[in-house]
Amino acid sequence: MTAAARPEQAANSAGLELSDAEFASLSQMIHRETGIVMAPSKRALLQSRLYKRLRSHGLDSFGAYCALLESGDGQFERREMISAITTNVTRFLRExxxxxxxxxxxxxxxxxxxxxxxxxxxxxxxxxxxxxxxxxxxxxxxxxxxxxxxxxxxxxxxxxxxxxxxxxxxxxxxxxxxxxxxxxxxxxxxxxxxxxxxxxxxxxxxxxxxxxxxxxxxxxxxxxxxxxxxxxxxxxxxxxxxxxxxxxxxxxxxxxxxxxxxxxxxxxxxxxxxxxxxxxxxxxxxxxxxxxxxxxxxxxxxxxxx
Ligand SMILES: C[S@@+](CC[C@H](N)C(=O)[O-])C[C@H]1O[C@@H](n2cnc3c(N)ncnc32)[C@H](O)[C@@H]1O
The missing domain is CATH 3.40.50.150 (Vaccinia Virus protein VP39)
Known part of the structure; x- marks a missing residue:
């Protein structure tokens, strides 16, 4: 499998890791917007899901991505970010x-x-x-x-x-x-x-x-x-x-x-x-x-x- 096909690995190998402050800021934003709690154990998951969003903007750090989310132009990306982190698993006649x-x-x-x-x-x-x-x-x-x-x-x-x-x-x-x-x-x-x-x-x-x-x-x-x-x-x-x-x-x-x-x-x-x-x-x-x-x-x- 290529590095691009394994985003989490690719993020790590490129030195793209969520810092404590970035994780705290993202999880606060997610909680404020959706009510969803991002426990510290979800950090690797968050990083891997958001790595694709970083790439789509050609950004090379989570710091730059957090700045985009907080900027005046960040509204569209905040929606995309939430879409990337929500769990949408479902099926017909579930339960x-x-x-x-x-x-x-x-x-x-x-x-x-x-x-x-x-x-x-x-x-x-x-x-x-x-x-x-x-x-x-x-x-x-x-x-x-x-x-x-x-x-x-x-x-x-x-x-x-x-x-x-x-x-x-x-x-x-x-x-x-x-x-x-x-x-x-x-x-x-x-x-x-x-x-x-x-x-x-x-x-x-x-x-x-x-x-x-x-x-x-x-x-x-x-x-x-x-x-x-x-x-x-x-x-x-x-x-x-x-x-x-x-x-x-x-x-x-x-x-x-x-x-x-x-x-x-x-x-x-x-x-x-x-x-x-x-x-x-x-x-x-x-x-x-x-x-x-x-x-x-x-x-x-x-x-x-x-
Ligand atoms: C796991 S799915 C459940 C789907 C379906 N109800 C089922 O049980 O199969 C959870 C859904 O809740 C949505 N969701 C999460 N937070 C939400 C919020 N604050 N307001 C509305 N929908 C939300 C997600 O986008 C996701 O599609």
Whole structure:
């Protein structure tokens, strides 16, 4: 393998290593912008992921790269830097038991309500390249093939514009469709003949993709019947996680609404009055109102009273 193909090695051999001060400055910037905590053990990972960004600007030191990020022209590069450091791992029907719960318990009454003229809203928060919200759309369509004729929408958001672009393209390697039955594959995908398959229009029409940083203002009003926010907050500090759970409760005002989180995540004690554990990583909204001030955006690490 060439040095260029192994960025971490190449960085070291060229003497391009993150100094303590540069690592501290980058991890503070990442935390401020995203809520993501960069533990000291992540230093080599950060260095290797950002090495490509340095090269793309023809820079020869992390010092110069940090100066670019902090400069007046650094806004574009700050977004690219965040895109480079976020973990976007996802897959179709990830944690299948949650989709089973959705299909068997959660959706039937909600779909009946929608068929009687009601509205149904689902939010996939931190949707990465789209496998999660499309899996939600397919689950809806399997239960109600004419779902697009009713007031049913899935909002799918992520901080990273690059993953949102891929999600909107709705084009996936055919081998990644393995979790689906042959019938479901046929119903929801169109093979493009080059080892890829495209999501069919029906599912696309149910999903709206938007770039959204969960730490920022949410430019929509609730109410979400179902929120999926899985494997996102696990990278955040505790305070940011706590605020987020409570903010979710603020956009899920209907008792009985559902919140699904990642299997290695847990709701903080502060959010417990608003959600009761159903099973595993699925929660049910209680009837407790969220005080208005607890629904406001708060930057990572910022004092709530600031
Ligand atoms: C590991 S993926 C999870 C994808 C999907 N939810 C799943 O479980 O398969 C985490 C996603 O969270 C996004 N993310 C990280 N910090 C975020 C923030 N502050 N606001 C919105 N999205 C964020 C990342 O860009 C990434 O795409």
């Amino acid at each position: 299948p038991h949650q989709f089973r719960e959705l299909r068997e318990e959660v959706l039937p009454p909600l779909l009946e309500h929608a068929q009687n003229g009601g509205r149904l809203r689902i939010w996939s928060a931190g949707c990465s390249t789209g496998e999660e919200p499309y899996s939600l759309a397919f689950t809806l369509l399997d239960l109600l093939p004419e779902a697009t004729r009713h007031d049913i929408r899935i909002l799918a958001t992520d901080l990273d514009p690059n993953v949102i672009r891929k999600a909107e393209a709705g084009r996936y390697p055919t081998e990644s469709l393995a979790p689906f039955s042959p019938e479901a594959r046929q119903d929801h995908f169109r093979p493009t003949g080059d080892g890829f398959s495209e999501v069919r229009d029906k599912a696309r029409r149910l999903v709206t993709f938007r770039v959204l940083n969960l730490l920022d203002d949410w430019p929509f009003r609730g109410d979400f019947d179902v929120i999926f926010c899985r494997n996102v907050v696990i990278y955040f500090d505790d305070a940011t996680q706590r605020r987020l759970w409570t903010r979710f409760a603020g956009v899920q005002t209907r008792p009985g609404a559902r919140l699904f989180i990642g299997h290695s995540e847990r709701l903080s004690d502060e959010a417990r009055p608003y959600y009761r554990l159903n099973r595993g990583a699925s929660y049910v909204r209680t009837d407790r109102d969220v005080p208005q001030q607890d629904t406001q955006p708060a930057r990572a690490g910022a004092d709530r009273s600031a």
